[in-house]
Amino acid sequence: MTGWLSLLATSAFVAGLMGGVHCAAMCGGWVAATCSGKSRRFAYPLAYNLGRIASYAVAGAAAGALGEAGVALHGGARVQPLMLAVASLALFAVALHLAGVAPFTRAVEAAGGAVWRRLQPHTRWFLPVNSVPRALGLGALWGWVPCGMVYMMLLTAAATGNAWQGALVMIAFGAGTLPNLIGLALFFDRVRAWRASRTLRIGASLIVAGFGVFGMLKAAHPAAFAPDGLVCQLVPGLSAYLK
Template identity: 45%
Template sequence: MITSTTGLYLTAFLVGLLGGVHCLSMCGGLVGSLTAGLDPRIRRDPWRMAPYQLLYNLARIAGYATAGALFGGLGALLLQLDAFQIMQRALYALAGVVMILLGLYLGGWWRLIAVVERAGAHLWRRIEPFGRRLLPVRTPLQAAALGYLWAWIPCGLVYSVLITAVSTGHPLDGALVMLAFGAGTLPNLLGIGLLAGAAARIAERVWVRQVAGLLVIGFGVHALWSLFG
């Protein structure tokens, strides 16, 4: 089991980075909507477009941190229970299983994780209309608001790391775990916005998705081995 907070942050970052091909498929259209709503003169100039993309992604990561703080707070409540150690181990085990399922999904071998994503669809249906009102994006503030809202889109990758955030047993640690995860996703999603379809075309290659899937499966297997090995 990962016992240091540094280990948790590193794992969350690497899961975000390696699972970035999933981010491209889940959020690529959303980032494309952001880009399409900008003034054509801004779209043609990557340097002028960069602040919008950066604000969008920083706000998205802030949304992840908010969720991490909430789930870390839930862990703090569970810490008050006599059986917290058992609960903590169970949460680590669940996170490991979800990562394995996520890796299978990324590699295109099994799509069971899609069921987990659909579980968050009820919340997203309540949030998504607010995002639509911000389109088309005309100002940096709109880009930031849109990014924060879209942090709550149903995503098995996010859910697997949120389970780890619960196991920290502290709101601040939970927020930092999700910040590390969000930082890992940043290169891929900035690549969509600034490099148009180039990043998406790379992510569509079967071998890229399969390598990412195998590596994420490795994280899940390691987590379970640390617990039961």
């Protein structure tokens, strides 16, 4: 795993983990619908969320493949810095969303409306949720609901310029959302209090914004991050990490 991919995956995980309020609003009702009995209290929500993360992985792979096609058509030297800058801007938008400063991510949710209008009627195939396969299928469909957070992370997936790496970024994002939504099913009151902590949300937004700053600097001054560049000379061991 390259250093930049590690940073993207880590920022995606943090964004998913601390984006709990948004995820609960989008998916909490469906998670609750999978928790109608004690024997199903964990298995069904887990299956639902695994289906949702699988959809994220497919979308991430498609985004990464598009990024790879752009690199192939126009050359990595020209396209990769631009993709890196776009991914960094997406991370800034996510950071602001986490901090509650400006919900930019909601403004782009309408972009996926056309796709979701075609998929939403099929959710009835999986209702009521009375088996693990139905929970899995419902989650796989719900993974395509219009979500600004997901779209921002798909931009970072595209910046990897690789289908597998794009899928990995989105899996990391989905894995970050998993504790919130599984916890929502099992310990609703405690999870609600935890994700409402302003200190945690500001801390997470600063982490994600820091990754965005790093990416923007790398896009603007790629030579400085080369093995013999200024940044790598000032930070011992960084050149090996960024390979």
